[in-house]
Amino acid sequence: MAQRIDYENYIFILYLFNRLKVGGGRMRTAKLLYLLEDDLYRNNMIGPTYVMKRYPMGPYNPEIASDLKNLGDNTFLKVKPVYYDKIDDFADVYSCNRNTTKFLKSIEELLEENSEIFEKLDSLVDIYAKKKGEELKDLIYSLKSTGRNQVSINDYQEQTVIINPKNLSNPKLRFYLDEDWYDTVEVLLNPDLYYGLQQGIIDAQKGRFTNELS
């Protein structure tokens, strides 16, 4: 049996970049997703399900970097390597493109069904869109109560879990794809599947059929 992929997290990333309209790296993405998870956790809701641990630069989960890379490689985000003096190296900056918008348009109905959760992300973007990753980190460090224990980030030990959304028992709302939406998103987010389906439709339109398989 194929393992379930958390396509929900990919949807949150794409939605975030589509709302931001400006580019961002993995740090900025992680901090905004953390702020969303924290806000939802306090409101007994589950959105993205990244288990955030305390890293030197604040709450983070390395899966965010690989998810961003996958979305970039699959052309759902634009990727631009940018040189940073601070690290004396290049780092990828992601931003939305036509595919981001097209994908979100094709799941509009799903986003509407879960508008209460996505409106939380809208509000966060309205407040923090102009803040850089570093500024968001400082902001999170300045919070007096955050995460599962509702204490300052400084009170969590390095590498310990700050928040694990899946641990929330009896959530009021949870963004979780049912089987039909899961199968749909799986196709929409995989260009080779989407392209294969398109070829099938074109065959039907052009009358390229067969009655036999062997």
Next chain:
Amino acid sequence: MSDVLPVIYTKNFQYNFKQIPEKDQKRIEYDLTHINKQDILRQGRFKGELNYLRKMRNGDFRIFLTYCADCYEEFRNKINCAICDSENLERIIVFFIYPRKKLYQPRKFQQIDIAKIEF
């Protein structure tokens, strides 16, 4: 029990079908050629922009198909099938098959700009 419905496959389906393991081929071919009206109406639909397609789960495979009688009223303009015929709606058209993904990962081949793909 109602009669088994005739099945028509796109060439694309036929090509993809031949790429899957033989033991899966046999099972899938058997299942497709034994579908009746009740069976097809029990299959779920994709959602959003793919809502005109029904999906059949077979092991780790997903199959995209339509039942013409079901498609004709609501969705025929979305697919624009060359053989669409109001006098011949008791049949199934199978478009595509894929193995369910184990990982979401970068494509290994040529990148495709999905914004350019129009149905």
